[in-house]
Amino acid sequence: MYARTPVTTAALLGAAALFLPGCTTAAPAAHSGAAGGAGAQPPAPVVIAHRGASAYAPENTVAAVDAAAGLGAEWVENDVQRTEDGELVVLHDTTLARTTDVERVFPGRSPWKVGDFTAAEIARLDAGSWFGPRWEGVRVPTLKEYLGAVERNRQKLLLEIKAPELYPGIEADILRVLGREGWLDRAHVEGGLVVQSFGAASLRAVHQRRADLTTGFLGTPAVADLPAYAAFADQINPAHATLTGDYVEAVHRLKGPHGKPLRVSTWTVDGAADAVRVAGLGVDGIITNRPDVVRDAVGGGGPGAVGGGGPSAVG
Numbered sequence: 001m002y003a004r005t006p007v008t009t010a011a012l013l014g015a016a017a018l019f020l021p022g023c024t025t026a027a028p029a030a031h032s033g034a035a036g037g038a039g040a041q042p043p044a045p046v047v048i049a050h051r052g053a054s055a056y057a058p059e060n061t062v063a064a065v066d067a068a069a070g071l072g073a074e075w076v077e078n079d080v081q082r083t084e085d086g087e088l089v090v091l092h093d094t095t096l097a098r099t100t101d102v103e104r105v106f107p108g109r110s111p112w113k114v115g116d117f118t119a120a121e122i123a124r125l126d127a128g129s130w131f132g133p134r135w136e137g138v139r140v141p142t143l144k145e146y147l148g149a150v151e152r153n154r155q156k157l158l159l160e161i162k163a164p165e166l167y168p169g170i171e172a173d174i175l176r177v178l179g180r181e182g183w184l185d186r187a188h189v190e191g192g193l194v195v196q197s198f199g200a201a202s203l204r205a206v207h208q209r210r211a212d213l214t215t216g217f218l219g220t221p222a223v224a225d226l227p228a229y230a231a232f233a234d235q236i237n238p239a240h241a242t243l244t245g246d247y248v249e250a251v252h253r254l255k256g257p258h259g260k261p262l263r264v265s266t267w268t269v270d271g272a273a274d275a276v277r278v279a280g281l282g283v284d285g286i287i288t289n290r291p292d293v294v295r296d297a298v299g300g301g302g303p304g305a306v307g308g309g310g311p312s313a314v315g
Contacts, residue, residue, distance in 0.1 A: 087119035164202035
């Protein structure tokens, strides 16, 4: 959600070297409500790599997924949209202009909306050079390609349905691809997949089709409105600047559609001080462009899953 400053290859390798090979960030146990007695400490929040490790590689690309894995991030977040011919691709902005060379390749197609281009046209674009010369030739991945990278790294996915109002029926399309790629099996559903969106109607559509999936609403609804969201969302995921301890406690007091306390993953936290602050508020997850910085600040969390919506999930 913020602009990132590209870093050098040396910086990326140096950051990755902070972690032992194969090291992963375990997610915390499911929240059981407000913190216990006096002096009780909330569990360390899970660290979720925002658009992959997007401070170190071009966002929402396979390279960013791999960079997150190199930094020990077990969870990655992405954004899913639909092309003109119905392919699902991973890209944050609803236009291609900021993170690809679309203006050069297709100069007459302003405003370069994702939904105005075919999958084959988007596959021609360079989605890495804007970030740095090292990344020249990196492509916009399809959702299938992205899922393959996450699976290869044995990571877990926080999948955002981006601007669902632009893509009627995209929920069914996403579920179709997830199912085809093996992501709707018990193991993924119970601990390896969360679907989130700013669109409440979109989350309701997902919940109606697959009630076993864990869903998260992006935003900070009024406390009085939280019970309505708890009917179809297992998480409330607000911007970190909007959070207070009272709000996190209000969320945790409610149970979601699977009978478990609602959880909170907050975004986008890149500094150590902010990470420590939100961890102290009791959040369950921290979404960050810099998973190494946040991990060093707050630790890796305990056993469990940031998801956990399904009937057999931890917590």
